[in-house]
Structure formats: C-alpha cells, structure tokens
Amino acid sequence: MSRVVVVGAGFAGMAAVRELRESGGQVTLVDRHIYSTFQPLLYQVATGGLNPGDIVYPTRNFVRRHGARFRRGSVTAIDTHARELVLDGGARLGYDYLLLASGVTTNYFGVPGAAEHTMALYTRQEAIILRDCLMAGLEALAARTGTGDLTAVIVGGGATGVETAGAMAELRNAAVKTAFPEITPRQVNIMLLEQGPELLAPSPPRLRRYALAQLRKREVQVRLDTAVREVTPHTVVLGDNTMLRADLTIWAAGVTASTAVHKWGLPQGRGGRIFVDDHLRVAGHPEIFAAGDLALIDGQPLAQQAQPAIQTGTHAGRQIRHLLAGQATQPFHYRDKGSMATIGRNAAVVALPHGVRLSGALAWLAWLGLHIIMLLGNRNRLSTLLNLSWRYLAWPSGNSLIVGDLPDQDQHDRHET
C-alpha cells in the first residue's frame, strides 16, 4: 500500500486527509501537537470568552474517522532520496507521497525587541499566555486602587489585530466595569497600530471603513500609517521615534515560514514559503506537494485564511489520490468564497463574492453560524455556541470570563509597570 504522509493538522492538512479517505493509500497525519487548532477563534481564548478545549480537537479523533493514522512529531529534515521524514527525537517515517501543510508562524520583520517583548496569537499556548498576562495586568492595576493605567498595544490591523482589539474593547467596556470596581474603564487603553493606510486591507472599502468606525466607537485608539521601529519591555517605538508606553504588546503584523522549514532543503520563496507550481507540486519532486499558508503558488501566497487553506489542502489531497490511481494531476484554481471579521457583539463584516456586503447584526449572526459549523466535533460546537452566546447575547453586560493561572512573578513583572 502506498504511504501518504501529510504534515500539519490545520485546515489544509485535514482537508487533504478527508480527500484521501477512499484513496487506497495508507495515510499518516503528522503534527507537533496532539490537537488541531481552530485558529480563527484563538482571540476568543485570549480574551477569556472560550476554553482552549472548545477550539482544539484531538487529532486522533479526526484521523480515526477518516481511516488515517496520527504521529506526533516535528519534521526536522526531509530525506528526499530515501523518501523519509526525520522527526524530532530521530525517528524516521517513510512516504511515497508527501504533503507539507504545517503552516506559518509569526513574522517579526527583524524589528528589534519584537520577538522578545511581544506576544503572538498563533497557537493555543500563545492565546493562553495572552489571556493570563491580560488578567495579571488587570489584577495589578486593581491592587493600585484608582491610580495608574494599563495599555495594550496591538501591532497589525489585519483580521487578527482587528478582532483582538474588538474583543479586548468589549472586555474592558463590559467585564472590567463590573468585575473590577477598583478600575475605571478609562484606565485601560487599547491601541491598534497599522503600518498601512487602512485596516483589513484586502477587504472592500466599505468594510474597512465599518471596521474602523466600530473600533473607534468602542474606544480603541486606532493609528493608521504607523510603523513600529522597536519594542522594549515597556515601550513601543514608532517609525517617527514617538515612544508609546505599553504594558502588553501583541504582535499581529504578519507571518513567515518557521525556521525548521529552511532545513528541509526545498525551494523557498517569499516569507520562507515553499515554492509550488499551479498543481501544488514542489519543483523537482513530483511526489511532494505543499498547501495552506506554507505554499507559495507560482510565487503568490494566498491569504492566511481558512478558505485558501481548505481549498489547497483538498486539491493537493485529490491530486495524490489521482496519482495513486495512475491519473494525471490538475492545476489549482482558487474560488473566492468571501471573508469576514468580527469587531464585537452584533458587529461584524462579511464580504461575499459578486459584491455582496453584510455588516452589523446580520453579519454577526452569519459569522457566529459559520464558525460553529466549521468547528470540528459536535461537543466543541455546542460548547462554543454556549460560551459565545453567554458572552454576546445572554449576559452582554455580564463578565463570566474563563480565566487561568497568572504568569509567575517574573513574567508578571515583565508585562507590568
């Protein structure tokens, strides 16, 4: 039986495994985590609205239902001659066909201090760290009863930055007011910095304006055309050398392939992504495909969203299925199904193809429904529906946050003044 190995249990890798279900190959899904993360809702974990467990799904449960196997590990090298992956710890895993879909990680663009003094929001663990640092900041502010302030600076006005800023603003305006009588909401500042002239740059103009207006309505200080030059433990230095005091800095400015990818010996392009042709095959390796955020198709990365990942993953899985059946591969064509972002309760933007635009409460319900449907597992769906309803509908001014342990004193001190 031909061995198919899929690296990465994100949207792309899972779409490929689904597609390979009846392929006749022995499919193994490899991931460094034992769960698959639903990244679009990570910012809800970071702001205490969802449990980490609501948005991660055990990968073994997923593979079992698709006749595949799971192997936990990181790919440290690819022996393309022997057709074997080398995993952390040294184990080797042979393949006849290989799909690389392990995604990307935070890009600090060489900004000094950014990697050391900011928090990212790309993994389950990062979301938990942000949540706990945020709560530690609020507790420290509460202990000073009435004096001082807490400033969170979010760098990057894409969907992650916009959604995080919106959720943090709602947390401040609702939860902080009721749960922290020692703090007035004015003591908590939320700033969103965007290098370009607009938020949500790839979206249509009406939606960009809507997002900006909603964030400002929620008293997020949005600064456009604002580059970051340096980050220190307590400041963000802007392009014009202005210094902003920052207790928490969240980096949502961009992504790049992880450094591990550089050791794989495959052709890489912009942002370290793996160069593939329009069939999603790696040049010179007809048995290796790449999909999702990691793939650079004919030199063009697709948007870092679920849809492009799912479509490329499905396509790559289908091509491997074709090859297993002795058929030829087909080129990939992206089908735009639109995009969406949420700013807060009853406030979201949806851009569908053919110029259809939604905003406000209807868009918010569409956002909620689509995310519930896209989650893996009925338990996660029910739990997420329960928790998001709690947050936004049933008790809008309530504040039953999902909280955890505060970071230890060292880290704690680092993020507070």
Added chain:
Amino acid sequence: MSRVVVVGAGFAGMAAVRELRESGGQVTLVDRHIYSTFQPLLYQVATGGLNPGDIVYPTRNFVRRHGARFRRGSVTAIDTHARELVLDGGARLGYDYLLLASGVTTNYFGVPGAAEHTMALYTRQEAIILRDCLMAGLEALAARTGTGDLTAVIVGGGATGVETAGAMAELRNAAVKTAFPEITPRQVNIMLLEQGPELLAPSPPRLRRYALAQLRKREVQVRLDTAVREVTPHTVVLGDNTMLRADLTIWAAGVTASTAVHKWGLPQGRGGRIFVDDHLRVAGHPEIFAAGDLALIDGQPLAQQAQPAIQTGTHAGRQIRHLLAGQATQPFHYRDKGSMATIGRNAAVVALPHGVRLSGALAWLAWLGLHIIMLLGNRNRLSTLLNLSWRYLAWPSGNSLIVGDLPDQDQHDRHET
C-alpha cells in the same frame, strides 16, 4: 465600617462570604488565584473529561454578587497586633475580623522522592500537568507501535485516588482502544496503592467493597496494606522493598497545611492545621477564625470534603456577623449529610445519613446532579453537564478528550521510559 477579611476562595471562604452578605461589614476575599476551584471534579480535568474553565469560577464574579471585594495575593504574615495581613509583594491589608480558610496542600509524609517525582491533584494547574503527562505517555507508547507499556501508579485509596483510578481506567478501556490503534489496552497499567486495609476508609463497609469491586472490574490493580517507602523517577519502592516500575506516579495520600501557615504565628496542631475552639476561634485571638480543611476543631480535623468546609465556613461567617451585631458566638456542630465517590459510568457510591446507601446507576445520577448543582455559575453548570454527558452517556465508547500541550521534552522524558 468594620473590615472583614476572608482568606481562601474555596468552599469554606465562599460560604462565609455568602453568610456575611448582609452583615454590614466591608468584606474582602483574598486568594492567591483569581478563580475558585471546584476541587471534587479536578480528576475529570486530569483525565481529559472537563475543561479547566468548567470547574473554576472567576472569584471577582462571585464577590460582586455578594457585595464583597476581591484581592489577589498570598498571605505571607499576619501582624496580629496591628491587625494587618501582609501579602506577597509586601502590601498590607487591615482587618477587624479575620477568617482563615486557605485550605491544605499535598502531604508527602517525608517519603523520599515523593515531592520531586510524583504529581498531585489538588489545584487546577496540577490537574493540567497530570493530563498533559498522561497524554505524553500515551503518545510515546504509540510511537513504539506495539512494544513497551505505560504504568500509572496512584498512591492513596481515598476519594481522590479512587476517582482518579476509575476515570483513568475508563479512559484506557474506551478512549485508548479507539484513539490509539497502536496501543492495546493491556499495555496500559493502572495501579492503586493503599496503605490501609480498605479503600475509602471513612465510608460504610458496603460502599468500600463496592468501590473495590468496581475498580477491579475495570482492571485497576488495587493493592491494599501497601505502604510506599520511596519514589524515584521511574520506580515506586514499597514498604517490603518491592520495586514497581512507574511512568507516572500520582500522590493522593494525604494533606497538610502549607508551609506559609507556619509563618503566621498561630497555634497549629495535627498536619499543621490551625487550632480553633468549638466556636472556630483561634485561642488568644477572639477576632480570628479558621474554617475548612485548615481548621483543627478541638484537635479534630473534619474530613477533607465540601460539606465540612461549607458548614464551618458558614458557621464562621455567621459568628463574625453576630460579633458585628454585638452578639455572642455559638459553638459549631457538624451535621453529616453523607458522602459520595464515583468510579465510572453508572458506577458511584453514595452514603447518606441514617444508613441509606446507594450504588450503581442511581448513585451515579445522584453524583452527577449534585455536582452540577454545587458548581458556581450557570455557564459552568451547562458546560460540565454537556461534557460529562458526552463522556459518560452520549458517546460512552467515544473519546473526544479535552487535551492540551504536551510537557516539554525534559519533563516528557522524566515521565517516560
């Protein structure tokens, strides 16, 4: 306004805050965590059945509804002359009346290696660590496809040990079988060691026998009359010098006051607990009370269960209310409402007063219902009901575990061979 400070947001401290609601005092609840933990279900978090967020409740939400305040901190000293608590970080908090209810922690009874090489199950964080180490052990076993084994040794046959062993056995018998095709359940050993001649020692004989039979039916290796002499990274040495290989060792053998309590300068008795009279007052300090696991009432500790904690907390709160109103205090009388433990699906034991005994499915439903009712917050109730139903009723052979990040390689290696 008189200042009442309650230390510890467990069952006892929260019961006291409830009782003090209309007391006219300014009540502050102090805890080192920002949440209150529902300890009876910690073992469900440790075995992937519940989210940590399902069983912890933000303490600020609780105090707000009872007209009290919250202060995060550990009590490092008590200045009984100035009537001030000293918190970690140095801040001082004045009181006119003080209730100490910060509970107890794991007691290693001086067994060499126990503190270093075992995991406890007394806090949210400990439950997460156990869960992640358990999953890491299963993944490492799976990577060896068909060879080796994983042995978990649980030390202590009280409610925590029995419930943890039962949940781990169900996890092995259901989830491991389906989610880990590389492992046969026989490769996973679960051992429960009890120093005394019986499990659940304080319960009536019928229930002790039931628990033992149910655990053995689920293939837990129960060893009674078995003392532990030493623990090393990979072995548990028994009283007769037998060595058991252990990949994970869980210490559920007993509790003691934390070392911080020794610095408070108050009279301490057995297990470091604070000595109080039958009015729950500390000798020589008529303004200081103790309740819950931390209190040693006339030299006798009550069982480490929710009921004694709630009853002593309520009583202490009521006495402070009396004192605020210029009334005399009353002695405490414990009212036995029974106890319960669960071994697995449809298997639980309930001992009610007056000799009423339940076991099996009815007891299980009583166990489930009572725990749902006792949880704080409707969201936690719904979420716990959802998750426990998922685990035990809807998909009994399913295995949608709630999982997290595996411990880093160092810790990982420590717990595996």
